[in-house]
Amino acid sequence: MRTLYHLPLDPGCRKVRMLLREKQLECELHAEKIWERRDEFLKLNPAGEVPVLVEEDGTTITGGAQVVAEYLEEAYPENPLLGDGPLCRAEVRRLIAWFDLKFWREVTANLVEEKMLKRFLGLGQPNSSAIRAGHANIHYHLEYIGWLSDRRNWLAGEDFSLADITAASHISALDYIGDVPWQMHPGAKDWYARVKSRPCMRGVLGDTIAGAPPVKHYADLDF
Amino acid sequence: MRTLYHLPLDPGCRKVRMLLREKQLECELHAEKIWERRDEFLKLNPAGEVPVLVEEDGTTITGGAQVVAEYLEEAYPENPLLGDGPLCRAEVRRLIAWFDLKFWREVTANLVEEKMLKRFLGLGQPNSSAIRAGHANIHYHLEYIGWLSDRRNWLAGEDFSLADITAASHISALDYIGDVPWQMHPGAKDWYARVKSRPCMRGVLGDTIAGAPPVKHYADLDF
Numbered sequence: 001m002r003t004l005y006h007l008p009l010d011p012g013c014r015k016v017r018m019l020l021r022e023k024q025l026e027c028e029l030h031a032e033k034i035w036e037r038r039d040e041f042l043k044l045n046p047a048g049e050v051p052v053l054v055e056e057d058g059t060t061i062t063g064g065a066q067v068v069a070e071y072l073e074e075a076y077p078e079n080p081l082l083g084d085g086p087l088c089r090a091e092v093r094r095l096i097a098w099f100d101l102k103f104w105r106e107v108t109a110n111l112v113e114e115k116m117l118k119r120f121l122g123l124g125q126p127n128s129s130a131i132r133a134g135h136a137n138i139h140y141h142l143e144y145i146g147w148l149s150d151r152r153n154w155l156a157g158e159d160f161s162l163a164d165i166t167a168a169s170h171i172s173a174l175d176y177i178g179d180v181p182w183q184m185h186p187g188a189k190d191w192y193a194r195v196k197s198r199p200c201m202r203g204v205l206g207d208t209i210a211g212a213p214p215v216k217h218y219a220d221l222d223f
Numbered sequence: 224m225r226t227l228y229h230l231p232l233d234p235g236c237r238k239v240r241m242l243l244r245e246k247q248l249e250c251e252l253h254a255e256k257i258w259e260r261r262d263e264f265l266k267l268n269p270a271g272e273v274p275v276l277v278e279e280d281g282t283t284i285t286g287g288a289q290v291v292a293e294y295l296e297e298a299y300p301e302n303p304l305l306g307d308g309p310l311c312r313a314e315v316r317r318l319i320a321w322f323d324l325k326f327w328r329e330v331t332a333n334l335v336e337e338k339m340l341k342r343f344l345g346l347g348q349p350n351s352s353a354i355r356a357g358h359a360n361i362h363y364h365l366e367y368i369g370w371l372s373d374r375r376n377w378l379a380g381e382d383f384s385l386a387d388i389t390a391a392s393h394i395s396a397l398d399y400i401g402d403v404p405w406q407m408h409p410g411a412k413d414w415y416a417r418v419k420s421r422p423c424m425r426g427v428l429g430d431t432i433a434g435a436p437p438v439k440h441y442a443d444l445d446f
Contacts, residue, residue, distance in 0.1 A: 063317030063318075064320045067313060086297035097287045
């Protein structure tokens with residue numbers, strides 16, 4: 001069986017899980033406590049990071065979520081999620097980079113990493129100025145999501161794409177801890193409601209971390 | 224004419240310049256002083272970052288160097304630089320991510336950004352502990368380059384690829400300021416000598432920044 005080593009709240013891992021579901025590829029999930037630095041896992045990926053995808057024949061794909069996603073797109077070209085033609089694909093990839101680099105640095109790292117990952121890694125108290133920055137920065141990005149989905153069916157164009165999946169991978173992790181101010185951003189909320197109703201979201205919406213359950217509305221389609 | 228808005232020492236811009244040369248695509252270079260936040264440039268890319276590629280018909284590709292590189296691979300598939308087949312391509316992309324994320328964070332940001340970019344951006348004195356960290360971290364990465372090229376013809380396998388270009392885009396920027404300890408890493412040096420002799424390096428090896436010329440051996444094939 002194909003196996004994905006992952007962390008439930010890691011946006012990169014969520015992206016790969018959603019992509020696997022969109023492509024209807026069966027996969028066993030293994031939650032890897034990377035802070036334990038397990039020998040067997042380090043043999044798979046000396047960098048010690050998730051996600052790591054291991055195919056049934058033992059082929060191992062590492063290098064980060066976008067490397068795994070590009071691999072899945074090429075190895076399983078049915079249900080393409082990167083769009084059609086170099087220009088559309090550049091727009092999908094531009095938005096992927098926006099969320100994985102800019103949004104991650106300005107929002108996800110300041111909130112999800114500070115509040116959750118630091119706790120598991122035993123890195124001490126969350127940094128309150130980082131958390132303030134995360135709460136301030138998220139508005140601008142939610143406005144951008146609203147602006148895009150006012151003008152397009154999905155974030156990168158007519159079709160649901162890996163750009164929507166990537167944005168949702170971050171937003172859903174933030175929503176798990178209740179850090180998305182939905183009331184102030186109806187455009188982004190409408191887009192996320194449509195994403196939430198897709199089958200690919202079922203896995204991540206079912207997540208519950210022991211000792212840190214999600215906020216009440218996390219899995220509700222009507223939130 | 225196709226135009227690339229760039230900064231001479233930015234590894235991402237160097238990567239795109241080298242890739243354009245490998246693909247024999249003519250391109251005019253425009254050195255963009257991003258810290259001036261020129262209106263016309265911000266219209267092309269509101270994020271204010273380089274590289275930005277503008278095709279002859281006005282099509283504009285933004286989102287970072289790897290987005291531009293993937294676009295060029297798809298729009299101009301001759302002389303492919305990402306390798307053949309999903310697995311080889313995953314290995315090329317794994318190493319690209321290694322250099323663009325890990326090497327950048329641990330080495331390039333600590334040395335090139337601290338010493339050069341801060342000066343142009345008027346961000347004050349370089350941080351000496353960052354510089355110390357950069358000098359300490361580079362050894363491990365140069366050893367990894369040596370280890371890979373002991374086992375393979377080029378970094379990702381038999382063929383010269385975007386992994387070599389990406390690694391060289393960082394290493395060449397560091398070499399410009401004399402920050403690569405070549406004597407201690409003969410394997411990495413041998414690999415870089417082979418990269419340097421490729422026509423795609425001619426452009427970046429010809430760079431001279433006013434007021435900050437390169438070290439003496441920078442463009443020498445015998446260094």
